[in-house]
Amino acid sequence: MPNEKLVFTWAWKSTPERESLVTVTLKADGAGTIMTLLHEQFFDADARDRHQNGWTGAIDKLEKLFG
Numbered sequence: 001m002p003n004e005k006l007v008f009t010w011a012w013k014s015t016p017e018r019e020s021l022v023t024v025t026l027k028a029d030g031a032g033t034i035m036t037l038l039h040e041q042f043f044d045a046d047a048r049d050r051h052q053n054g055w056t057g058a059i060d061k062l063e064k065l066f067g
Helices: 045-066
Strands: 005-012 015-029 032-040
Touching: 015 045, 032 045
Parallel strands: none
Antiparallel strands: 005 015, 015 032
């Protein structure tokens, strides 16, 4: 199925050397869609944990908007 996977690099303007990789996959599920987000290759565990909090908040807002 076309348009089901988006892969991009992620880096903050202030720390461009700390590039990580984000993969978002979308899969039809009845009348809805299942979204899977994988963010990997973090600089350290602290960066991973901060991004987890950020992504969780963003996904929660999407779920409220579209759920």
